[in-house]
Amino acid sequence: MSPAAARQRIVDTAYQLFARRGIRDVGVNELISSAGVAKATFYRHFASKDELVLAFLEQRDRVWTVDLIVADARGRAGTPTEQLLAIFDVFGDWFRRDDFEACSFINILLEMGANHPLGRASIDYLAKIRGHVQQLAEEAGLRDAEDFSRSWHILMKGSIISATEGDLDASKRAQRMARMLIEDYRPRP
Amino acid sequence: MSPAAARQRIVDTAYQLFARRGIRDVGVNELISSAGVAKATFYRHFASKDELVLAFLEQRDRVWTVDLIVADARGRAGTPTEQLLAIFDVFGDWFRRDDFEACSFINILLEMGANHPLGRASIDYLAKIRGHVQQLAEEAGLRDAEDFSRSWHILMKGSIISATEGDLDASKRAQRMARMLIEDYRPRP
DNA sequence: CAAAGGGCAGACAGACTTGTCTGTCTGAGA
DNA sequence: TCTCAGACAGACAAGTCTGTCTGCCCTTTG
Incomplete structure (x- = not known):
């Protein structure tokens, strides 16, 4: 996977989840799980x-x-x-x-x-x-x-x-x- | 204290807190603390x-x-x-x-x-x-x-x-x- | 071929959440 | 005076949250 792919996947997933359910209702764990990304990867990018x-x-x-x-x-x-x-x-x-x-x-x-x-x-x-x-x-x-x-x-x-x-x-x-x-x-x- | 006083205090406090800060941002602990009410009292009424x-x-x-x-x-x-x-x-x-x-x-x-x-x-x-x-x-x-x-x-x-x-x-x-x-x-x- | 780095999985810490439960105290009525 | 309802205080359970950290694997590059 390209290095930028993970970040883009995170943002795309966030778009789907945040737009529909708001910020507070979507936790980091659910988000990274949906994006297929490790938590360390998430916090490397954000x-x-x-x-x-x-x-x-x-x-x-x-x-x-x-x-x-x-x-x-x-x-x-x-x-x-x-x-x-x-x-x-x-x-x-x-x-x-x-x-x-x-x-x-x-x-x-x-x-x-x-x-x-x-x-x-x-x-x-x-x-x-x-x-x-x-x-x-x-x-x-x-x-x-x-x-x-x-x-x-x-x-x-x-x-x-x-x-x-x-x-x-x-x-x-x-x-x-x-x-x-x-x-x-x-x-x- | 009259029996209804506690309930009214809870509702009045909730009005102040919920109206200004929304639901999710106000926890039960903070609420009962502000209202001066025990947790058991809260859950007796609600x-x-x-x-x-x-x-x-x-x-x-x-x-x-x-x-x-x-x-x-x-x-x-x-x-x-x-x-x-x-x-x-x-x-x-x-x-x-x-x-x-x-x-x-x-x-x-x-x-x-x-x-x-x-x-x-x-x-x-x-x-x-x-x-x-x-x-x-x-x-x-x-x-x-x-x-x-x-x-x-x-x-x-x-x-x-x-x-x-x-x-x-x-x-x-x-x-x-x-x-x-x-x-x-x-x-x- | 080897080293390095990025991604994945998941344990972990610490602070929160709601809701339950135990025990103490006070005031009203018999 | 005795009893009892109801309020207070707070420990506790079970689960949530964000954020950190340790391994392991794979891929790319020198």
Whole structure:
């Protein structure tokens, strides 16, 4: 096995387990067992469990935020405005997946608290998500893109919680409010 | 000490600790130590820690949902429509309290998962919150009050997460969208 | 061919967890 | 005064957690 293979296997396994079940519910023993890795190997690559969680958050940003949500939404529509709204179409499909596991950044933020290093890291990644929305808003020529993105993000996060409760149509509801929000932020003549 | 005093002290202490730090982070030993209660006394009143959590959720519904949010919002305004919007004024004050601890129902739902008994109980209490909103929507004469309350709840939950991230103006943003939502659900002639 | 290094398996330490159980003390009522 | 319920204190069991350390094996490289 290549030297980097073990590390990658650890991160990949962590992605599966942490995303679905949270941080505290997954112990190091279960993790290394699932990854087929010795404990010494794990601690050779990561100084602590928390450091692995940081690596997981980074992976989550790449795989979920960027590839799964933003790229998909951009590919589904032509204009930036339509791309913004397409976020909630992507959410609709995502909510219905049987491996839907909510937003790890929100989960970890609430699980660890806003003062914990992992909570703070989650806040940073949530801000990155808002950055993508802000970018689209600027492309769409909306007013006050930063402000807009904060309101938009409220809709995203709220609909995710509702979906966790079982409301699979939460994406439709959020999208309807999102349309109104776009109208509200259109440039005034 | 009266026989009920010990139980009440346990529940009161649990409220303080669970609301602020979540379930998993508070052990039974710390809890009984804080409450000044013997372990045997604790297990005389509660069959397990989970059963105490259920009692906490019930208390949270009474103290927080009903007394702190709904009653306050109703008292702040005259018409049902204004009372609805006042929810976010209450949120604005709540977000700024130094003991702001987010929504325990959301926290526990995400912490334990939607399939866990405590997660399911949290879902039920969240539904109760929607019920209050629905009641107000009906008093305001809005169309489709149940649907309306689901969208409204998205704004409430999303703004709470944003406040946890540090955006203290999330209540204002949510309120602005809430106004648009009310317009959208006004009875059509 | 030999040495070195990385990975695997798992024992181990020490600190936690929930929950049980034993014993002591206090206060109320007969 | 005697009794008894209930509270307190704390040892204890059984299992969890993270993190360290010791061997053994395999592969790669000098």
